[in-house]
Amino acid sequence: xxxxxxxxxxxxxxxxxxxxxxxxxxxxxxxxxxxxxxxxxxxxxxxxxxxxxxxxxxxxxxxxxxxxxxxxxxxxxxxxxxxxxxxxxxxxxxxxxxxxxxxxxxxxxxxxxxxxxxxxxxxxxxxxxxxxxxxxxxxxxxxxxxxxxxxxxxxxxxxxxxxxxxxxxxxxxxxxxxxxxxxxxxxxxxxxxxxxxxxxxxxxxxxxxxxxxxxxxxxxxxxxxxxxxxxxxxxxxxxxxxxxxxxxxxxxxxxxxxxxxxxxxxxxxxxxxxxxxxxxxxxxxxxxxxxxxxx
Amino acid sequence: xxxxxxxxxxxxxxxxxxxxxxxxxxxxxxxxxxxxxxxxxxxxxxxxxxxxxxxxxxxxxxxxxxxxxxxxxxxxxxxxxxxxxxxxxxxxxxxxxxxxxxxxxxxxxxxxxxxxxxxxxxxxxxxxxxxxxxxxxxxxxxxxxxxxxxxxxxxxxxxxxxxxxxxxxxxxxxxxxxxxxxxxxxxxxxxxxxxxxxxxxxxxxxxxxxxxxxxxxxxxxxxxxxxxxxxxxxxxxxxxxxxxxxxxxxxxxxxxxxxxxxxxxxxxxxxxxxxxxxxxxxxxxxxxxxxxxxx
Amino acid sequence: xxxxxxxxxxxxxxxxxxxxxxxxxxxxxxxxxxxxxxxxxxxxxxxxxxxxxxxxxxxxxxxxxxxxxxxxxxxxxxxxxxxxxxxxxxxxxxxxxxxxxxxxxxxxxxxxxxxxxxxxxxxxxxxxxxxxxxxxxxxxxxxxxxxxxxxxxxxxxxxxxxxxxxxxxxxxxxxxxxxxxxxxxxxxxxxxxxxxxxxxxxxxxxxxxxxxxxxxxxxxxxxxxxxxxxxxxxxxxxxxxxxxxxxxxxxxxxxxxxxxxxxxxxxxxxxxxxxxxxxxxxxxxxxxxxxxxxx
Numbered sequence: 031x032x033x034x035x036x037x038x039x040x041x042x043x044x045x046x047x048x049x050x051x052x053x054x055x056x057x058x059x060x061x062x063x064x065x066x067x068x069x070x071x072x073x074x075x076x077x078x079x080x081x082x083x084x085x086x087x088x089x090x091x092x093x094x095x096x097x098x099x100x101x102x103x104x105x106x107x108x109x110x111x112x113x114x115x116x117x118x119x120x121x122x123x124x125x126x127x128x129x130x131x132x133x134x135x136x137x138x139x140x141x142x143x144x145x146x147x148x149x150x151x152x153x154x155x156x157x158x159x160x161x162x163x164x165x166x167x168x169x170x171x172x173x174x175x176x177x178x179x180x181x182x183x184x185x186x187x188x189x190x191x192x193x194x195x196x197x198x199x200x201x202x203x204x205x206x207x208x209x210x211x212x213x214x215x216x217x218x219x220x221x222x223x224x225x226x227x228x229x230x231x232x233x234x235x236x237x238x239x240x241x242x243x244x245x246x247x248x249x250x251x252x253x254x255x256x257x258x259x260x261x262x263x264x265x266x267x268x269x270x271x272x273x274x275x276x277x278x279x280x281x282x283x284x285x286x287x288x289x290x291x292x293x294x295x296x297x298x299x300x301x302x303x304x305x306x307x308x309x310x311x312x313x314x315x316x317x318x319x320x321x322x323x324x325x
Numbered sequence: 326x327x328x329x330x331x332x333x334x335x336x337x338x339x340x341x342x343x344x345x346x347x348x349x350x351x352x353x354x355x356x357x358x359x360x361x362x363x364x365x366x367x368x369x370x371x372x373x374x375x376x377x378x379x380x381x382x383x384x385x386x387x388x389x390x391x392x393x394x395x396x397x398x399x400x401x402x403x404x405x406x407x408x409x410x411x412x413x414x415x416x417x418x419x420x421x422x423x424x425x426x427x428x429x430x431x432x433x434x435x436x437x438x439x440x441x442x443x444x445x446x447x448x449x450x451x452x453x454x455x456x457x458x459x460x461x462x463x464x465x466x467x468x469x470x471x472x473x474x475x476x477x478x479x480x481x482x483x484x485x486x487x488x489x490x491x492x493x494x495x496x497x498x499x500x501x502x503x504x505x506x507x508x509x510x511x512x513x514x515x516x517x518x519x520x521x522x523x524x525x526x527x528x529x530x531x532x533x534x535x536x537x538x539x540x541x542x543x544x545x546x547x548x549x550x551x552x553x554x555x556x557x558x559x560x561x562x563x564x565x566x567x568x569x570x571x572x573x574x575x576x577x578x579x580x581x582x583x584x585x586x587x588x589x590x591x592x593x594x595x596x597x598x599x600x601x602x603x604x605x606x607x608x609x610x611x612x613x614x615x616x617x618x619x620x
Numbered sequence: 621x622x623x624x625x626x627x628x629x630x631x632x633x634x635x636x637x638x639x640x641x642x643x644x645x646x647x648x649x650x651x652x653x654x655x656x657x658x659x660x661x662x663x664x665x666x667x668x669x670x671x672x673x674x675x676x677x678x679x680x681x682x683x684x685x686x687x688x689x690x691x692x693x694x695x696x697x698x699x700x701x702x703x704x705x706x707x708x709x710x711x712x713x714x715x716x717x718x719x720x721x722x723x724x725x726x727x728x729x730x731x732x733x734x735x736x737x738x739x740x741x742x743x744x745x746x747x748x749x750x751x752x753x754x755x756x757x758x759x760x761x762x763x764x765x766x767x768x769x770x771x772x773x774x775x776x777x778x779x780x781x782x783x784x785x786x787x788x789x790x791x792x793x794x795x796x797x798x799x800x801x802x803x804x805x806x807x808x809x810x811x812x813x814x815x816x817x818x819x820x821x822x823x824x825x826x827x828x829x830x831x832x833x834x835x836x837x838x839x840x841x842x843x844x845x846x847x848x849x850x851x852x853x854x855x856x857x858x859x860x861x862x863x864x865x866x867x868x869x870x871x872x873x874x875x876x877x878x879x880x881x882x883x884x885x886x887x888x889x890x891x892x893x894x895x896x897x898x899x900x901x902x903x904x905x906x907x908x909x910x911x912x913x914x915x
Contacts, residue, residue, distance in 0.1 A: 040870055040871050041870055041871070042870065043870065044870055044873075064874075065871065065874045066874075067873070067874050067877045067878070068870070068873035068874060068877060071824075071825065071826075071827065071877055072827075106871075165557050183549060183550070183553045183557070185553070185556045185557050189556070216557075217545075218542040218545040218546065218549075218559055219541040219542045219544070219545045219566075220539050220540065220541040220542070220543075220544035220545060220566050220567065221544070221545070222567065234366075235366065236366075237366065237367075240567070241867075242569075244810050244866065245810065246809040246810040246905050246906060246907045246909075247808040247809045247810070247906065247907045248548060248810075249809070249810035249811070250807075250808040250809045250810060250811070250904065251550055251808065252547050252548050252549075252550070252842050253838060253842050254551075254773060254808075254842075255773070255841055255842070255849060255854075255856050256551035256554075256844075256846035256849035256850055257849065257850060257853070258773045258775070259550060259551035259552065259846075260551055260552060261775045261779070262755050262773070262775050262806075263552070264550075264808055266550050267907035269907045269909070270869060271809075271810050271868065271869050271872065271905045271909070272810065272812065272830070272866050272867055272868040272869055272872075272905075273866065273867045274569055274832075274864055274865070274866050274867075275569070275570055275865055276539065276567050276568065276569050277536075277567055277568045277569075278566065278567040279565060279566050279567055280335055280336055280337065280338065280339055280363070281335050281336070281360065281401075282566065282567075283339075283362070283363035284359075284360045284361075284362050284363060287362045287363060287366055288362070314541075314545065315541050315566045315567075316541060316542065317541045317542045317562035317564045319541075319564070319566070460852050478844060478845070478848045478852070480848070480851045480852050484851070511852075512840075513837040513840040513841065513844075513854055514836040514837045514839070514840045514861075515834050515835065515836040515837070515838075515839035515840060515861050515862065516839070516840070517862065529661075530661065531661075532661065532662075535862070537864075543843060546845055547842050547843050547844075547845070549846075551846035551849075554845060554846035554847065555846055555847060558847070559845075561845050569864055570864070570865055571834065571862050571863065571864050571865075572831075572862055572863045572864075573861065573862040574860060574861050574862055575630055575631055575632065575633065575634055575658070576630050576631070576655065576696075577861065577862075578634075578657070578658035579654075579655045579656075579657050579658060582657045582658060582661055583657070609836075609840065610836050610861045610862075611836060611837065612836045612837045612857035612859045614836075614859070614861070
């Protein structure tokens with residue numbers, strides 16, 4: 031019988047640790063040196079393993095200490111350890127489907143929008159750079175922090191190219207960023223995250239909560255009166271720094287469950303055995319009450 | 326003794342069902358076919374009755390199944406079943422005062438602002454279209470979804486007429502919409518909903534929570550940097566799609582209870598026996614710390 | 621042994637009263653006449669003392685009734701009773717360090733930014749009026765309600781002077797306001813409050829919650845489409861009227877605890893014995909993921 035639950039100490043680890051303690055599991059957290067404080071301050075970690083870099087997760091001595099635990103992966107695990115290592119060099123039982131993790135990528139063979147298309151879930155249209163289009167949202171990795179992204183809205187293909195040129199001139203992005211650029215339909219509406227849980231034992235999709243991301247400095251920019259925004263002309267950034275809880279209009283829950291079920295079904299088909307456990311869909315609710323899922 | 330609680334499955338039904346289960350009642354939900362999923366997914370419904378249209382609530386076979394329950398009305402019940410049927414053809418005991426429901430309307434004899442005036446609660450000034458006024462908020466039903474509304478802010482009466490003309494040209498509103506237009510003082514401040522409960526047994530007004538509506542696409546529009554808003558010039562919509570929890574400055578609670586009590590008192594006088602159970606007041610807090618209730 | 625907990629009935633008193641009841645203390649609240657309703661409506665006050673003015677807290681007959689209680693101070697207590705009286709004429713045991721309260725001031729010898737500097741916590745740069753600077757945030761007391769403040773953002777020193785002149789002309793501020801003006805670096809990012817508790821008995825810093833202030837009429841201004849803002853040109857106010865709950869990106873918690881610990885350490889050094897109990901740090905998270913604490 032499973033006695034302990036382990037995590038990489040970042041992203042959503044505290045939630046997992048807190049829940050595991052509540053369910054009487056022993057908990058193990060692998061933290062990066064210099065970032066371990068929260069895992070010491072909240073009384074939810076029984077064993078704290080410190081590593082120099084998160085990639086050391088797959089080293090012999092860490093694996094030995096994780097030995098008899100079940101590991102709950104999160105996005106930081108994917109980003110810092112890497113899909114290949116997770117799939118081939120991480121012999122710890124994972125709660126969830128480790129082969130699904132790489133489908134969260136935005137580009138390449140296994141990518142998130144391909145999964146949404148297979149599920150027949152509406153997502154923003156995507157364009158090639160320069161292709162004529164209405165308002166678009168352009169995303170590409172920063173030059174300095176490749177795990178964070180530059181975002182901008184452009185009224186047209188021409189406007190997009192011009193704004194991109196400015197970013198290049200200011201070194202906010204570089205040639206490498208351009209390889210991972212995405213240009214997509216700008217969907218105007220209210221954004222929500224639906225936090226689901228698919229339980230295989232009960233064969234049931236559960237909706238656990240709804241929340242909404244907070245981005246910096248966007249959050250401060252939109253609180254600037256319009257005249258001041260135009261005067262100061264800030265460089266707008268969309269770095270995720272927090273979340274707010276929310277509820278969604280009850281009559282929209284039908285559609286929320288619908289996209290959840292479609293997503294579960296598509297994952298089962300494309301990356302068997304599909305989703306096990308928690309997953310989140312981020313979407314825009316349009317004024318026509320459509321749900322458009324984005325990455 | 327009451328053994329079961331019934332609802333029309335929309336709007337705020339899940340909250341009622343959840344509370345009823347917690348209090349050990351049997352629960353009955355009447356859902357529209359194709360919109361029943363949330364009432365199957367959350368384990369709060371003991372008996373689910375499916376109807377083709379919500380108006381079938383008053384049909385013989387549904388009424389028979391609701392027989393020994395107490396029914397908790399919500400806004401969808403009012404909108405889809407209609408006041409006359411609710412008052413005359415719905416022989417199920419209702420938790421609350423069924424004759425108050427029609428006072429939620431914006432126009433006609435029994436209207437919400439008349440109730441607020443009787444309660445001596447500050448509300449936005451209202452104007453006739455074309456009447457000289459400072460900044461105004463104009464609301465009128467959409468041409469295509471008459472239960473949803475177009476909103477716009479106008480700096481002056483002249484500006485309002487011009488913006489209205491554009492909406493007509495684009496078919497967003499039509500002649501029928503104009504019959505239900507409202508032009509009111511635009512009150513600038515922070516919006517809140519206070520969720521009250523008036524208990525007749527304890528003769529007590531309770532404040533259960535505070536939250537704030539989220540509107541689409543407004544929510545996405547204000548997150549657009551000002552320069553992009555001006556460039557893209559989006560058609561702004563104010564469709565309610567969710568809520569966020571909030572707290573209100575403690576020194577404002579005096580005024581919050583005050584408007585709650587005044588509202589209870591006015592309802593008792595005008596639509597005896599007045600309010601029984603839950604009700605919400607939506608208001609703006611101005612920088613002068615006044616509360617202005619709106620519909 | 622302590623049997624009762626007392627508060628000045630404003631600001632955050634209901635939270636304290638609620639917690640005290642939960643811990644089985646008797647509770648005493650001193651309310652201003654005409655503002656006592658919330659303390660009667662929520663069942664958390666055992667003894668309600670009414671005063672004409674909050675400053676009557678230090679009168680003989682109120683002190684006698686507070687006699688055997690422990691008093692939990694809040695910001696309204698500081699503002700309405702005053703530091704000198706609190707330090708010299710309030711012989712009731714206080715939960716917390718009463719000599720720290722005056723360090724929440726923005727000007728003078730004992731001021732908040734001096735405390736932050738001693739703690740080596742990043743805060744906005746401050747400038748003299750007229751000193752050349754990039755975008756700045758200017759704050760000064762209102763002419764009519766000196767406990768509330770006018771705020772404005774200015775693109776430059778010159779812009780600041782011009783906007784200040786307008787405020788003076790419109791009597792929003794006056795000569796007295798100018799004595800307490802602050803001009804500081806405008807830091808663009810997402811704002812959060814971290815609500816900490818330092819327990820002396822356990823020698824432990826706890827993070828209890830994160831929330832975010834809501835300001836009027838700013839909250840309504842930013843929901844105005846940019847074109848309407850420019851047209852209506854509202855006088856923007858930043859009066860705190862509520863809060864929203866939030867969570868912060870997990871990888872930022874390291875820095876959140878860091879500023880909490882530094883602040884506790886600096887208070888211990890500068891105003892011994894330092895902080896006892898609850899305190900809040902308000903900060904901006906920049907897109908570079910720095911935390912900048914403000915007053």
